[in-house]
Amino acid sequence: MMSIYKIGQFAKLVRRTPATIRRWEAEGKITSKRLPSGHRYFDDSDLRAVMGVKAEHRVTVVYCRVSCKGQKPDLDRQLESMQMWAVGSGMVVDEWITEIGGGMNFKRPKFLALIDRICRGEISRLIVAHKDRLVRFGFELIRHICDEHDCELIVVNQIKLSPEKEMVDDMFAIVHTFSCRLYGMRKYEKNLKEDYPDAIKTTVELD
Structure with missing residues (x-):
């Protein structure tokens, strides 16, 4: 599937400014294509041409x-x-x-x-x-x-x-990451209760 890029996206990919792309087009170094709406666009073939990749x-x-x-x-x-x-x-x-x-x-x-x-x-x-x-x-x-x-x-x-030990290590890393996040959430909730006891009480009553 061929990707298409608006002039701003294309300029970013080739590390130039949109003004430079417009100048290149005016000089005939590159030719844009047009959508039915009239907006110009470029595709992967243009990207390869500018980047020097045949x-x-x-x-x-x-x-x-x-x-x-x-x-x-x-x-x-x-x-x-x-x-x-x-x-x-x-x-x-x-x-x-x-x-x-x-x-x-x-x-x-x-x-x-x-x-x-x-x-x-x-x-x-x-x-x-x-x-x-x-x-x-x-x-x-x-x-x-x-x-x-x-x-x-x-x-x-x-x-x-696909080493089995590597998969086990990755699974342990996942469990560790979520455990740390869960601990952080509990610690945050505890601090919140200590700092704003009235707010927590009001929330419970509204529920």
Whole structure:
């Protein structure tokens, strides 16, 4: 699916001002398209042209991840397994990206750089061993981003490359996070009762 962008959105993506985009259009460096309403817009092909990325130069990337340094052997095994898969399937891979970071952490540097490149139209195909190698939660959102920017997302579904211990650690992290939030809410409620006892009493009476 080809994405379309209003001039302000397009300018932000190419790191220019709307005035610069209008000047480029006036100089013939770029040509906008028009909606039935008459408003100008740009699409992914314009984005790739401005960013200097030709369609034939878009790359295929394999992304491999584990949660911690202690799982480095798992990362090596994951990379080796994906290389064997690529050879067996006849898939030509341009880049191999490996990263150590939790699947619930969306601030992984290489992961964020990967998403930025997808949004710029630089990646034609993203391949992962299992969907939780990309993210533990929110996979459908990542798939949507790929679909919107014409990037094919391939999940090989090699479940054996999804360490069980990592999943357990992530589940404990979820429980810990919600426990802390629950404790914080209870502490807040206690402080509220101590600071505003009359207000709490009035609320109970109204109920």
